[in-house]
Amino acid sequence: xxxxxxxxxxxxxxxxxxxxxxxxxxxxxxxxxxxxxxxxxxxxxxxxxxxxxxxxxxxxxxxxxxxxxxxxxxxxxxxxxxxxxxxxxxxxxxxxxxxxxxxxxxxxxxxxxxxxxxxxxxxxxxxxxxxxxxxxxxxxxxxxxxxxxxxxxxxxxxxxxxxxxxxxxxxxxxxxxxxxxxxxxxxxxxxxxxxxxxxxxxxxxxxxxxxxxxxxxxxxxxxxxxxxxxxxxxxxxxxxxxxxxxxxxxxxxxxxxxxxxxxxxxxxxxxxxxxx
Ligand code: PMP
Numbered sequence: 001x002x003x004x005x006x007x008x009x010x011x012x013x014x015x016x017x018x019x020x021x022x023x024x025x026x027x028x029x030x031x032x033x034x035x036x037x038x039x040x041x042x043x044x045x046x047x048x049x050x051x052x053x054x055x056x057x058x059x060x061x062x063x064x065x066x067x068x069x070x071x072x073x074x075x076x077x078x079x080x081x082x083x084x085x086x087x088x089x090x091x092x093x094x095x096x097x098x099x100x101x102x103x104x105x106x107x108x109x110x111x112x113x114x115x116x117x118x119x120x121x122x123x124x125x126x127x128x129x130x131x132x133x134x135x136x137x138x139x140x141x142x143x144x145x146x147x148x149x150x151x152x153x154x155x156x157x158x159x160x161x162x163x164x165x166x167x168x169x170x171x172x173x174x175x176x177x178x179x180x181x182x183x184x185x186x187x188x189x190x191x192x193x194x195x196x197x198x199x200x201x202x203x204x205x206x207x208x209x210x211x212x213x214x215x216x217x218x219x220x221x222x223x224x225x226x227x228x229x230x231x232x233x234x235x236x237x238x239x240x241x242x243x244x245x246x247x248x249x250x251x252x253x254x255x256x257x258x259x260x261x262x263x264x265x266x267x268x269x270x271x272x273x274x275x276x
Contacts, residue, residue, distance in 0.1 A: 145201060
């Protein structure tokens with residue numbers, strides 16, 4: 001059963017609970033995490049906590065909890081939900097205070113939901129997805145997982161309306177990431193991905209994939225590349241907590257590689273599924 005949490009209270013995940021003067025609601029003044037739970041266990045929880053606390057610190061938000069406390073709350077909620085395969089969404093905002101750009105002197109607000117896992121269309125994994133290249137119009141600090149996702153939403157919607165699964169973003173002539181995923185290429189057996197600079201979200205699935213590559217003896221090159229390089233790649237794939245690893249077989253309606261999911265992508269996906 002889906003379940004919610006707000007500042008120490010267990011609530012229904014669909015309860016309307018936030019006053020209008022809430023800073024996440026009014027300003028997007030907060031940070032979030034999205035965690036996949038496999039067989040009752042949150043996957044790479046320490047890495048998610050590390051990123052959550054780093055994001056909060058980056059926006060000068062005191063979470064008033066330790067990572068262990070958040071982990072305990074999460075485990076309790078998962079237990080109460082009775083769900084084995086589920087999604088945990090958590091967000092922290094700068095709290096509830098009359099609308100004013102200056103920071104209020106009130107405690108952070110922490111909310112969570114645990115919901116049944118929303119499975120994606122598995123034919124995408126079998127046949128490969130398409131992407132549309134679009135300008136990266138976000139701010140400079142994309143490594144912070146803030147609630148401000150408007151440029152990501154606009155790009156995803158534009159890609160969707162063009163019939164593509166994901167928008168792949170380009171800033172100053174180089175590919176950064178997807179609107180809600182990281183991107184990897186395979187060229188002559190080498191796994192290439194943009195470096196973890198300020199301009200991308202440091203994906204947890206990205207960390208897992210880089211670790212798997214080193215385990216499998218696949219060479220990795222974390223480097224910047226131009227959008228044309230995607231079209232010349234042997235294989236391309238996207239990673240995120242929700243989609244795990246999805247092969248990309250066309251970009252801007254041009255076929256990539258053989259037009260089918262590649263062998264290296266499949267090998268990495270298999271190794272990933274063993275980990276979860
Ligand atoms: N980049 C962006 C912009 C994202 O929103 C996400 C998904 N949260 C990712 C990358 C992938 O991150 P993760 O593997 O931690 O889900």
